Amino acid sequence: MKLSRGFFLLALAFLIASIVARALPPQKVNDAAVLGTAGSEGASYKLPRTLAQFGFFQDAAGRVPGGDLIPYELNTPLYSDGADKLRYLYVPEGQPIAADGDGLLQLPVGSAIIKTFAFGAGEDQSYIETRVLLHRADGWLALPYKWDAEQTEAKLAVAGARIPLTRPGGVEVSYRIPNKNQCKSCHSKDAEVIPIGPKVRNLSADLLAKLEERGFLAAASTSDRQLPVWRARAENPDTAALARAYLDVNCAHCHQPGGAASNSGLDLRWEQSNPHDIGIRKPPVAAGRGAGGHAVSIAPGDPDASIMVYRMSSTEPGVAMPELGRSTNDDEGIAIVRKWVAEMAPAGEPAS
Amino acid sequence: MIRLTIAALALASAAPVFAENHTIAGGEGAQERLQEALILAEPGDTIILEAGRFALTDGLSLDVDGVTIKGSGMSGDSESVLDFTKQQGAGEGLLVTSDNVTLRDFAVENAKGDGIKSKGADNIIYHGLRIEWTAGPKASNGAYGIYPVESSNVLVQESYVRGASDAGIYVGQSENIIVRRNRVVENVAGIEIENSNFAEVTENLTTKNTGGILIFDLPGLPKVGGGSVLVARNAVIDNNTDNFAPEGNIVASVPSGTGIMVMANTNVQLRENALINNSTSHVMLIAYTQDFKDERYQPRPVDVVVSGNMFGSGGNAPDIPGGEKLAAAFGGALPGILSDGLHQGLAVEDAEPVVSLGLTKVGQSMTEANPKLLEPVIAGEVERLTAVTLPDGMEARLK
Numbered sequence: 001m002k003l004s005r006g007f008f009l010l011a012l013a014f015l016i017a018s019i020v021a022r023a024l025p026p027q028k029v030n031d032a033a034v035l036g037t038a039g040s041e042g043a044s045y046k047l048p049r050t051l052a053q054f055g056f057f058q059d060a061a062g063r064v065p066g067g068d069l070i071p072y073e074l075n076t077p078l079y080s081d082g083a084d085k086l087r088y089l090y091v092p093e094g095q096p097i098a099a100d101g102d103g104l105l106q107l108p109v110g111s112a113i114i115k116t117f118a119f120g121a122g123e124d125q126s127y128i129e130t131r132v133l134l135h136r137a138d139g140w141l142a143l144p145y146k147w148d149a150e151q152t153e154a155k156l157a158v159a160g161a162r163i164p165l166t167r168p169g170g171v172e173v174s175y176r177i178p179n180k181n182q183c184k185s186c187h188s189k190d191a192e193v194i195p196i197g198p199k200v201r202n203l204s205a206d207l208l209a210k211l212e213e214r215g216f217l218a219a220a221s222t223s224d225r226q227l228p229v230w231r232a233r234a235e236n237p238d239t240a241a242l243a244r245a246y247l248d249v250n251c252a253h254c255h256q257p258g259g260a261a262s263n264s265g266l267d268l269r270w271e272q273s274n275p276h277d278i279g280i281r282k283p284p285v286a287a288g289r290g291a292g293g294h295a296v297s298i299a300p301g302d303p304d305a306s307i308m309v310y311r312m313s314s315t316e317p318g319v320a321m322p323e324l325g326r327s328t329n330d331d332e333g334i335a336i337v338r339k340w341v342a343e344m345a346p347a348g349e350p351a352s
Numbered sequence: 353m354i355r356l357t358i359a360a361l362a363l364a365s366a367a368p369v370f371a372e373n374h375t376i377a378g379g380e381g382a383q384e385r386l387q388e389a390l391i392l393a394e395p396g397d398t399i400i401l402e403a404g405r406f407a408l409t410d411g412l413s414l415d416v417d418g419v420t421i422k423g424s425g426m427s428g429d430s431e432s433v434l435d436f437t438k439q440q441g442a443g444e445g446l447l448v449t450s451d452n453v454t455l456r457d458f459a460v461e462n463a464k465g466d467g468i469k470s471k472g473a474d475n476i477i478y479h480g481l482r483i484e485w486t487a488g489p490k491a492s493n494g495a496y497g498i499y500p501v502e503s504s505n506v507l508v509q510e511s512y513v514r515g516a517s518d519a520g521i522y523v524g525q526s527e528n529i530i531v532r533r534n535r536v537v538e539n540v541a542g543i544e545i546e547n548s549n550f551a552e553v554t555e556n557l558t559t560k561n562t563g564g565i566l567i568f569d570l571p572g573l574p575k576v577g578g579g580s581v582l583v584a585r586n587a588v589i590d591n592n593t594d595n596f597a598p599e600g601n602i603v604a605s606v607p608s609g610t611g612i613m614v615m616a617n618t619n620v621q622l623r624e625n626a627l628i629n630n631s632t633s634h635v636m637l638i639a640y641t642q643d644f645k646d647e648r649y650q651p652r653p654v655d656v657v658v659s660g661n662m663f664g665s666g667g668n669a670p671d672i673p674g675g676e677k678l679a680a681a682f683g684g685a686l687p688g689i690l691s692d693g694l695h696q697g698l699a700v701e702d703a704e705p706v707v708s709l710g711l712t713k714v715g716q717s718m719t720e721a722n723p724k725l726l727e728p729v730i731a732g733e734v735e736r737l738t739a740v741t742l743p744d745g746m747e748a749r750l751k
Contacts (some may be wrong), residue, residue: 051477056414104653158387158391158392159383159384159388159391160384162409169405176441179387179413180391181413182442184415191449191472262502263471263524263525263573263574263575265572265574276572276645283600284496285524285602286496286499286518287601288494288517288597288598288601289491289495290465291598291599291600291601293600293601294599295600316462317439317464317465318443323442323465
């Protein structure tokens with residue numbers, strides 16, 4: 001009787017242990033979900049329905065990153081209605097990253113970039129969406145996952161969503177989760193989907209050193225033209241560098257050759273030095289009412305006569321730039337670009 | 353025998369066996385349901401828009417090759433309307449970025465930016481569409497109604513566009529283009545072909561726009577050097593609407609009362625059009641007026657043929673500096689063809705005089721105009737442009 005009771009308890013303990021083990025999320029990233037191949041249990045991971053299926057995080061609520069995830073920040077980030085962003089990089093073990101000068105990290109197939117958009121701090125922090133970029137055998141795929149109100153699960157939202165929310169500080173935001181095509185619209189060059197953020201010139205020396213240490217990067221590449229750190233802009237006297245970095249990060253994914261706005265002829269990449277191509281005295285092409293009655297993208301010395309400033313300062317669809325990813329103005333960004341244009345010699349030479 | 357028939361059937365229908373129809377109705381959740389269908393469609397599929405209104409809050413987009421979006425009509429009781437009146441985001445109503453797409457038999461209303469834009473979308477068909485800003489001409493309307501850009505093989509036909517604050521139908525930086533049998537009403541430009549080659553604009557009705565048909569080229573764009581454009585058998589009537597384009601855009605400088613305007617293009621033929629009651633000029637030939645640094649750019653209208661057109665009344669209220677005086681000098685109305693004087697190789701086969709403003713340098717100010725009547729340069733029958741042909745099977749998609 002005793003024995004049997006002991007056996008029963010032991011069996012119960014095993015049962016509980018196995019339930020707990022099953023309840024615990026996977027510790028390792030599910031490479032099949034990243035790659036879109038069939039999983040061991042035969043599940044189809046072409047378009048994983050939930051974020052948890054990737055196994056990026058240790059908890060279903062996505063608060064605790066797995067050990068394989070490398071957190072990172074960008075020197076100058078994209079404005080997304082003031083959302084805080086938690087960025088992670090996943091590179092499969094033993095797969096090196098190639099460097100492309102100071103440009104995009106050439107992440108190997110099987111890599112993923114994970115970015116959670118959140119508002120609020122501490123206890124009040126609320127996740128809105130997590131976007132993933134997956135490097136599959138046939139190229140990159142961008143997918144948006146929307147968090148539920150209970151903050152327990154993020155589900156695939158291929159069609160995107162529009163979410164009314166109030167930002168800390170009281171600003172009302174009609175927040176837009178992009179649909180799968182809209183993801184591609186910014187993330188494409190020459191019709192291929194590519195990452196935007198992790199360019200060597202926009203990453204911290206710390207992160208690059210960490211990647212080297214973990215054996216992902218052969219040698220930590222850096223650039224002599226790193227983008228300035230946006231958070232430290234108050235101490236940075238180089239307005240031109242701040243403005244050009246801001247335009248590179250917020251605009252150039254579309255406004256570059258091969259980008260979604262290539263037909264505009266406007267090229268706002270950091271490395272573009274031709275004054276006309278970055279908009280100085282450049283007449284609009286297909287701006288329509290987005291031109292706001294102004295004759296050129298940038299009127300040196302006169303921000304109020306510059307289409308660029310006008311479109312950055314609008315929230316109206318058809319006028320507002322960027323077209324996607326914001327429904328509020330970025331006052332700080334506008335201030336820097338205004339200052340840059342105002343300080344520009346009317347002769348029209350870019351200072352940067 | 354039966355087995356044979358089945359085999360034959362299977363063979364005959366090999367391709368479409370996998371093509372599916374996805375029917376979407378308006379009403380609650382239309383934004384997500386329609387967008388999801390557009391994303392999950394497979395090549396060859398048709399998205400069917402049921403009759404009714406689809407109230408949309410955001411732009412739609414299609415990025416799958418070979419998809420057809422088909423409504424049940426552009427107007428009337430069975431119309432399918434994508435209604436963007438309450439749109440909050442995106443630069444256009446519908447964006448297409450994939451090849452071999454067919455858009456037909458539906459309407460797009462009150463898009464906040466452009467109506468339908470297709471970029472880098474080869475072999476695209478726009479058929480039987482209505483793109484409309486329903487309050488009529490307003491500067492706050494979207495820029496373009498139908499807007500294919502950076503594409504090869506573009507067919508736009510039997511559609512209706514009204515209220516665009518730039519161009520009703522605008523084809524930019526593209527080649528191999530047919531725009532035919534459309535009605536474009538109360539836009540700034542009715543039809544505009546810009547920085548494009550090998551285009552035919554035929555049998556359209558362009559009326560009550562600021563300018564009926566514009567054939568333009570602009571410097572500083574990825575593709576410059578527009579030309580080989582046929583504009584034929586169009587009715588270009590009463591294009592006297594005040595220019596309501598927001599300033600800064602090139603069309604904001606188009607005078608009200610313009611019939612057909614050719615700027616900075618080579619090899620343009622205007623044939624057998626009916627040009628009636630356009631109060632500035634039925635046909636205008638001008639050079640690009642602003643500064644440019646693009647070495648590839650050719651700013652003048654070169655090798656333009658005007659032949660077989662019917663010139664009705666018009667030219668009676670030229671919307672250009674000194675226009676009134678100029679008209680008075682010609683007895684109250686300008687002749688049907690007006691040039692800034694900077695054209696090269698003009699052949700007019702019609703018994704219609706040409707007024708030249710007598711400019712001699714590109715970029716010269718109009719204040720230095722020295723108007724005169726040009727002697728007709730009848731060159732005899734001029735060789736026709738090679739007809740634009742679309743790839744095999746493209747038009748068959750409409751069957």
